Amino acid sequence: MAIKTASINMRVKPSVRNIIDAAANLLKVDRSVFIQQAALYEAHQVIASQRDFTFDKQAFAAFEQALDAEPAVDKGMVELMNRKSPWE
Template sequence: MARAVKRKDHPLSMRLPETDIAIIDRAATLRGHSRTDFVREAAVRAAEDILMETAPIRMSPAGFKAFVEVLSQPARPVPEMVELLQRKAPWESRDTKVEK
């Protein structure tokens, strides 16, 4: 007697303009994915982003107090960030000055 097999995949169908398909296909090719895989990954990533934006953050009263205390402290410079922001960009060398 044959067993019923439960399907794991659920079809999703969309009608898109040819220009949208061309963009999707180009991006999928650049990533080395099929159109289906590319669209699935992009849709899941977008859905996860939205869910994370709306997910409540829960913490204990003691945890919240510690969080507020950290936020209330004066800002401290991060040496690596200071150095990075003071570094000249590659196009800002002495040899490439623009005269006004």
């Protein structure tokens, strides 16, 4: 069974294409492979930057303290949750 592919079309200035082609040639891959690898790498970096993070010991201790702290009471939220629903 053949794997389906999806096309991504883009327009770039010839000078940009020439730089991409030069880099692709250095890696001995075609332009499409080069662009796909570069875009995939950048996508992984963006996703990781939004999902993975590290703390130094002091920051981690403050983070744990915040997690362990008793949550603040939000009077407006308490009122909202105790209010009768309009459909009741």
